[in-house]
Amino acid sequence: MSTASPSTALLVMDMQSVILNFMPNHETTLHNVAKCLKKAREDKIQVIYVRLGFRDGFPEISEKNKSFTNFRKYLTTLDPSEISQIHPSILPFAEDIVVTKKRISAFSGSDLEMILRSMDIDHLILTGVATSGVVLCTFLEAMDKDYQLTVISDACQDKDETLHHMVIDKLFSERGKIISTNDWVA
Template sequence: MNKPALLVMDMQNGIVARFQDNPEMLRAVQKAAETARQYNIPVVFVRVAFNEGYPEVSARNKAFSQIAQFGGMTVSDHATQIHESVRPTNGEPIVTKYRVSAFAGSNLEVILRAKQIDTLILTGIATSGVVLSTLREAADKDFAIKVLSDACADADPEVHRVLMEKVFPRQADVLTVDNWIDDLSLNTQETV
């Protein structure tokens, strides 16, 4: 019996702001979260943030050392709060990670194991960042994986396309939010 959870990853103010020209993606994430709630599928929010003083950031980390140098992205910063378009409801957990993968330095795996989750449905920004890193690590941890292609975005549309069409299908089922909803509806009808 598969027990899924929807991961809404890096849908935080400072990241979503860079993708405001993609309202379709934001609507797809909203629709996925609403559907998960309707089907009693846990929704887990993941954000990247750092503690004051950036003790988690190594000077050797090219991406995050820039943040530590210029400031921002701390756990209390506006940029790290979940975007209002997909705000958590009913005590849905917000996991704070300190690297690119949703698992890196977070309590995500503890939450998933506590809920006996064996299937992850991935959404988020960026396809080449949190989605790719989380997919790879989740596959190594033996989770079944689905990626909702229209509920993910990347600054480079070609990278997004290549990952969705050529890379992700090796370890995950790639489908649109509407296809996922159709599958949920069909599976619910079959069990009735």
């Protein structure tokens, strides 16, 4: 058994302005994610942004997918160039990796797993919105793929604060490490 410490990546998921607009008081979450990014870069931890993106006309969105069909109605009111833009307060640096996904999980419709495997990354630190969306789906899929998992609880957010705490406290805490931004950056 190897005694080497795991190679780690910080995932910054769905931190796009069009998604953050649905989150109340998202400024605190953005601030915490920015602190995590600073710490990751100082410690030479690979930063990977995961964003949701579609082709013109949204051919990836099936009418059978209720949540994405409703989201598509909102997206069609926007300039297509805005949709996958990461919030300007936490833009990627040149050495960061940006992955575009087509569904809720960071793995679904993206090349994330190929990147993680090629870089021998086996520990994922999760941040993003929404806790009950991309964070939950990515956590469960990564757990099933045998990744070590850490969730920075206050660098994640959900529209429903009660649901956020339930997912963090009841589901994630039994299957991974939960830590606050201040504890992680200390």
